[in-house]
Amino acid sequence: MTKQERADYIRGRLAELYPDPPVPLDHTDAFTLLVAVLLSAQCTDVRVNQVTPALFKLGHTPKALAAAPLEEIEAIVRPCGLGPQKARAIKELSRILLTEHGGQVPASLEALERLPGVGHKTAQVVMAQAFGVPSFPVDTHIHRLAQRWCLTTGKSVTQTERDLKRLFPEESWNKLHLQIIFYGREFCTARGCDGLSCEICSTCNAGRKKPVKTKKA
Template sequence: MTRQERADHVLQRLGQLYPQPAIPLDHEDAFTLLVAVLLSAQCTDVRVNQVTPALFQLGRTPAALAAAPLDKIAAIIRPCGLGPQKAKAIKELSGILLAEHHGQVPASLEALERLPGVGHKTAQVVMAQAFGVPSFPVDTHIHRLAQRWGLTTGKSVLQTERDLKRLFPKESWNRLHLQIIYYGREHCTARGCDGTACEICRTCFPKRHKPTRTWKA
């Protein structure tokens, strides 16, 4: 298979498995999504979803979280890890949204990336899932799968992002990003598949898969 043929197969198969993938982080609007994605850094989506109800009860708008005591924010989000840093970022970005964006999350990648605690991947997730702008957020998990499936040789997530954008049609990016995440969690995990076990790995690289030999007495 060529790289493009592998990409075409991935697109078709993931479309069959996950035709309408849901956003795994619970949220109500662009702001609560932004906060949830920020919290998900080095943390599972399950844990974030356990924490955000209490956080959003404290405040679910930039005005409310900008006014909330920093120690209360940090105490609530402590289970997500990096509590002090994330709490400071949430409070500061809430204030910036009030001061510079009329209390709204900007639909601009550049403006999002200037917010405290918001990196390129987080900004792309918000652009894709809150505003429907074609984006291809690549985290370490998507980076790993893209390499495993022979879709990139990039040594960084940014290079992988560029390679994936060249291989897949633009209208598929937002959906495909989620589909790859779900497949990686359910079928092609870091420890559960070594590049030979899951269906997509076996199809993309059949020579890697060595069938178990049947011995005859």
């Protein structure tokens, strides 16, 4: 298979397996999605979904969380890890949304990336899932799968993102990002597949005998 043939096969197979993938983080609007994605850094979506009901009961708008005591925010988000940093980021970005964006989450990648605690991947998730703007957020797991599937040789998530955007049609990016996540969790986990075991790995790399060594993101 050529690289493009692998990409076409992967897109078709993932569409069969996950025709309508849900957003795995519970949210009700762009702001609650932004906060949930911020909390998901170095944390599982399951844990985030366990934490956010209490957080959004404390406040589910920028105005409410900007006014909430930092100690209360931190106590709630602590199970997600990096509690002090995440709590400060949530409170400060809420304040900035109020003072600079009229209390609304901006539909701008650049404006999102300027918010505390919001990196490129987080901003892209919000652009894709809250505003429907074609984006291809790449985390370390998608980076790992893209290497196992021989879609990239990039040593960074930035290079992997560029390679995937070249291989897949823009209109597929938002759904494909979620489909890869769900496939990775179910069939191609960090320890459960070494690039030889799952259906996509074995199909894309027929004849491969040695495990894939992922280049660090």
